[in-house]
Amino acid sequence: MEMTLIKVHGSMNTFFMFEGEERNDYAQLAIQLSAIDKDVDGILVILASTVAHAKMRVFNNDGSEASMCGNGLRCVARYVCERDNVQEAIIETMKASLRVKKEETLNEGIETYAVEISPVSFSLSSLPMNYLDHTEWIQKPLPFVSEEIPFSAVSVPNPHLIGIVPKELQKDTSHQQKWAQQFNGDNEYFPDGVNVSYVTPVEQGIFVRTYERGVGFTNACGTAMTASALISCMSGLVPFGEVSVFNPGGLVKCSVSKDGDIIQLQLTGNATYLSISKFEWSSDLENSQMLLTTELQEQQRYEKFIEEVTLFSSQYV
Numbered sequence: 001m002e003m004t005l006i007k008v009h010g011s012m013n014t015f016f017m018f019e020g021e022e023r024n025d026y027a028q029l030a031i032q033l034s035a036i037d038k039d040v041d042g043i044l045v046i047l048a049s050t051v052a053h054a055k056m057r058v059f060n061n062d063g064s065e066a067s068m069c070g071n072g073l074r075c076v077a078r079y080v081c082e083r084d085n086v087q088e089a090i091i092e093t094m095k096a097s098l099r100v101k102k103e104e105t106l107n108e109g110i111e112t113y114a115v116e117i118s119p120v121s122f123s124l125s126s127l128p129m130n131y132l133d134h135t136e137w138i139q140k141p142l143p144f145v146s147e148e149i150p151f152s153a154v155s156v157p158n159p160h161l162i163g164i165v166p167k168e169l170q171k172d173t174s175h176q177q178k179w180a181q182q183f184n185g186d187n188e189y190f191p192d193g194v195n196v197s198y199v200t201p202v203e204q205g206i207f208v209r210t211y212e213r214g215v216g217f218t219n220a221c222g223t224a225m226t227a228s229a230l231i232s233c234m235s236g237l238v239p240f241g242e243v244s245v246f247n248p249g250g251l252v253k254c255s256v257s258k259d260g261d262i263i264q265l266q267l268t269g270n271a272t273y274l275s276i277s278k279f280e281w282s283s284d285l286e287n288s289q290m291l292l293t294t295e296l297q298e299q300q301r302y303e304k305f306i307e308e309v310t311l312f313s314s315q316y317v
């Protein structure tokens with residue numbers, strides 16, 4: 001079957017995106033495409049929806065399907081807004097229909113979109129996370145990991161474990177890698193795995209590095225950055241409102257508000273198109289191939305932006 005794939009990124013979290021129909025073999029396609037192109041972290045499938053402008057499904061590069069993807073949703077938002085010639089849209093995802101909109105550019109020539117991140121839950125059953133008879137885990141060390149790092153567990157709605165760490169543990173990624181690999185293998189605490197982020201305050205906001213479930217270390221994870229901004233506000237690291245979140249792939253802005261139990265989160269950042277390819281998809285990898293790829297010119301402008309913003313985070317990249 002011949003398909004048109006757009007290679008896209010949000011904060012250098014990179015995907016193949018395409019319009020498709022409901023099928024049950026997209027997991028296999030995600031595995032194939034990440035074997036063909038090692039840069040990609042997964043695939044974004046844009047489907048027709050009966051309740052929204054479109055529906056998004058996201059598959060990690062190991063083939064697992066995730067309930068949400070913040071960086072990916074910005075790229076889908078751009079596709080749908082341009083396709084339907086609208087400035088705002090609703091996109092159905094696995095657990096919620098979310099508002100997305102075109103935003104003022106983060107930097108000259110960078111397509112910028114804002115997406116709602118919801119629903120948010122601190123209930124351990126929503127991740128799921130099993131730890132003795134606890135029902136929530138917010139800003140407390142997990143004794144089996146470290147007595148010093150305060151960790152929080154939150155779903156948005158995909159599962160996140162967030163630790164606020166000193167500079168040393170941000171620079172040397174081996175501690176994060178060890179625990180993230182453990183929690184994403186056969187383990188008693190996270191039966192479905194978990195995205196693990198380490199957060200450190202920087203001059204103008206926070207820096208977040210994420211080990212993603214189903215992928216490994218990525219340049220950025222949009223839901224993780226938004227969840228990290230929430231935890232950073234709740235712990236007093238930064239004020240509520242708009243938080244600048246630096247990551248190895250660039251910078252996003254997360255807006256965070258909390259009124260009692262009512263939490264509102266929005267993620268704003270780039271939605272960059274890298275190339276468009278014709279792809280022949282067959283059920284076996286040997287017969288699947290990229291037929292023709294046309295490179296686009298947007299990445300140069302994104303790289304210029306990164307050069308400027310990473311001044312605040314270069315020590316960790």
Ligand SMILES: N[C@@H](CCC[C@H](N)C(=O)O)C(=O)O
Pocket residue numbers: 013058060065066067068069070071072158159195212213214215220221222223224
């Ligand atoms: N990169 C994404 C999240 C993708 C899914 C995640 N790995 C999971 O399995 O939950 C983002 O930008 O949010």
